[in-house]
Amino acid sequence: MNRITPAATLRDATELVAHGLAPAADLPDLEKVAARYAVAVTPDIAALIDARDPDDPIARQFIPDSRELITGGNESADPIGDHAHSPVPGIVHRYPDRVLFKLVHVCAVYCRFCFRREMVGPGKATALSPAAYDGALDYIRSHPEIWEVILTGGDSIRGSPRRLSEVMADLAAIDHVRIIRIHTRVPVADPARVGGEMIAALKVGGATTWVALHANHARELTGNARAACAAIVDAGIPMVSQSVLLRGVNDNIESLEALMRALVECRIKPYYLHHGDLAPGTAHLRTTLEQGQQLMRALRGRVSGLCQPDYVLDIPGGHGKAPVGPNYLSGANSPSRADSFSQGREHLAETRYRVVDYCGDVHLYPPEP
Numbered sequence: 001m002n003r004i005t006p007a008a009t010l011r012d013a014t015e016l017v018a019h020g021l022a023p024a025a026d027l028p029d030l031e032k033v034a035a036r037y038a039v040a041v042t043p044d045i046a047a048l049i050d051a052r053d054p055d056d057p058i059a060r061q062f063i064p065d066s067r068e069l070i071t072g073g074n075e076s077a078d079p080i081g082d083h084a085h086s087p088v089p090g091i092v093h094r095y096p097d098r099v100l101f102k103l104v105h106v107c108a109v110y111c112r113f114c115f116r117r118e119m120v121g122p123g124k125a126t127a128l129s130p131a132a133y134d135g136a137l138d139y140i141r142s143h144p145e146i147w148e149v150i151l152t153g154g155d156s157i158r159g160s161p162r163r164l165s166e167v168m169a170d171l172a173a174i175d176h177v178r179i180i181r182i183h184t185r186v187p188v189a190d191p192a193r194v195g196g197e198m199i200a201a202l203k204v205g206g207a208t209t210w211v212a213l214h215a216n217h218a219r220e221l222t223g224n225a226r227a228a229c230a231a232i233v234d235a236g237i238p239m240v241s242q243s244v245l246l247r248g249v250n251d252n253i254e255s256l257e258a259l260m261r262a263l264v265e266c267r268i269k270p271y272y273l274h275h276g277d278l279a280p281g282t283a284h285l286r287t288t289l290e291q292g293q294q295l296m297r298a299l300r301g302r303v304s305g306l307c308q309p310d311y312v313l314d315i316p317g318g319h320g321k322a323p324v325g326p327n328y329l330s331g332a333n334s335p336s337r338a339d340s341f342s343q344g345r346e347h348l349a350e351t352r353y354r355v356v357d358y359c360g361d362v363h364l365y366p367p368e369p
């Protein structure tokens with residue numbers, strides 16, 4: 001395949017083939033996928049893809065695959081149950097002290113594993129209507145328990161700095177909103193967008209901004225991406241990361257370790273490693289929970305606590321996130337009451353645990369006298 005660096009974001013199968021990012025023989029299948037799920041590959045992401053490698057971890061995240069046309073029986077258009085907790089359009093209120101605010105439904109790139117793939121992209125509404133926006137703000141205003149607003153689901157940094165600035169000001173004007181967290185892929189997908197105006201828009205008086213970067217492979221943290229993140233952090237805005245555990249992308253310890261180290265080097269604290277959601281047509285990108293736990297155990301043995309994300313599963317049906325291990329505390333081991341009584345030392349019947357260290361060795365806690 002001849003490789004041509006695109007000047008603009010690629011948005012359909014023909015463009016991907018023309019730029020050497022997919023084989024021409026795949027075109028009919030890719031067109032079917034693109035008709036169902038949005039496609040966008042920015043020039044920065046296209047430049048990262050090694051088209052000679054059929055298993056390239058960047059391509060797997062962004063280039064459509066015919067397996068997306070197969071929807072598994074346990075997959076769902078709303079895999080984490082946003083709808084069940086949406087009191088008004090644009091708001092998901094799942095936990096008492098925070099809401100998701102889904103302001104826009106467009107992203108700089110479209111990830112093939114996206115858990116909101118049925119809700120984002122062309123053909124869907126691109127943003128909340130003015131009336132829905134006002135309704136969402138009214139909802140937040142009338143719920144004083146909301147301490148944190150998370151802009152997500154779509155990418156708010158994809159739009160204009162002026163609009164983001166207005167939204168930030170509207171939210172910060174609500175006394176009980178103290179934290180505004182923005183989830184974004186823009187610093188890796190389109191780092192040039194993170195300029196002075198955008199940085200200024202991220203900062204607002206009256207609330208603290210956090211930025212959560214979505215990145216899944218260390219190669220996404222190019223020089224330009226690192227510079228964009230540095231500009232955010234240098235402006236006094238703390239950053240965390242969220243990554244998705246993806247088969248063929250980061251489901252080996254070397255890739256996962258490199259990603260976490262790269263994030264920390266960029267002053268981004270690894271926050272979540274998501275288990276792949278049951279989004280339609282994504283089975284080929286999911287690992288098992290057991291694989292995820294093994295990788296997390298291996299990660300603990302190789303990198304410091306700074307580099308450790310929480311491995312979490314969004315429970316289908318809208319029941320929220322659960323940390324899913326691994327568990328280092330393996331089974332309580334309590335002396336039997338009969339033994340204690342026979343020794344006349346009931347007060348010493350202390351629960352004893354088995355705890356696993358980073359090498360996999362098991363120890364008793366408290367240790368035996």
Ligand code: SF4
Binds near residue numbers: 107110111
């Ligand atoms: S950036 Fe997030 S919301 Fe947008 S396509 Fe990727 S996973 Fe989905």
